[in-house]
Amino acid sequence: MSIASIIRGRRSIKNGYKPDAVPEKLILELLNDAVYAPNHGLREPWRFLFIPTEKKEEFIERMMPVYPADQQEKRRALFSEPAAFLIVIMKEDPRQKQWEEDFSATSALIQNFQLLAWEKGLGVVWKTNPHNLDPKAHKVLGVQPGEKIVGFLHLGFFDPDKTPQAAPRTPAEEKFTRFE
Template sequence: MSISKIIRERRSIKKDYKPDTVSEELVLELLNDAVYAPNHGIREPWRFLFVSSEKKEAFVEKLITCYPSEAHQARRDMYNQPAAYLVIIMKEDPRQKQWEEDFSATAALIQNFQLLAWERGLGVVWKTNAHNWDPKAHAILGVAPGEKIVGFLHLGFFDQENVPAARTRTLAEEKFTRFE
């Protein structure tokens, strides 16, 4: 499959996951290619927290405590849908230029991961929920001071018939200018 085809056909898979386990071996295989994202000075500012299918229930029970009790069941239902999770954590550099370079590199890594996963039939949705900034969630996940959650990736295999339809994108020509 060509890279342009994968880029155009990749979708965020948010629901209707198969019950199949997402193996740590597959996640590591994908990450070992995804880390070739461009990153200035090869600082590699990221680290990864994998929540396996086997540990997901305990993880969900801890994570829902970051929400008001009346939201627990709805969050439990939502967070139990994916087969596994991958949390992408970035070391925050106090220098603005380096911080932005590192954030951009981490975002590129996440996009690489999503494209590689799509090629293998693994659905991913990149989430930035409120708990990404919650100190209680940081404590649960072991996110240290000076670190930032860049992405909460929901992972699961899917059936092709459940793939969302493509949404229209604006042509580059409509946002393109020339320096004169």
């Protein structure tokens, strides 16, 4: 497959995951390629927290107190969909320019990961929910002061025959200008 066809063909898989375990070995294989994302000064500002399939229920139970009682069942249902999770955490540089470079690099790494996962038949959706910023969630997940959750990646294998249709994209020409 060409890079263009992988980019155009990749979809966010939000549900319909198979119950198959997501192997840690596969996640590490994908990450070892994804880390080749461009990153200024090779600061590599990221780290990863993997919640494997066999630890998912324990993870869900530990996350439930983060939410108000009236939201817990909805959250439990959402967390029960994927087979595993990968949380991408970034070290926050206090200097704005470096922070923006590091956030951009970490975002590029996540996109690399999604494309690589797609190639292997692993569905991913990149979530940026309010719990990413919640100090209670940070405590559960071991996120330290000076760190930011950039992405909560929901992972699972899926039936390729049930791949969502592509949403239309605006042609670049409609957003393109030339400096005169």
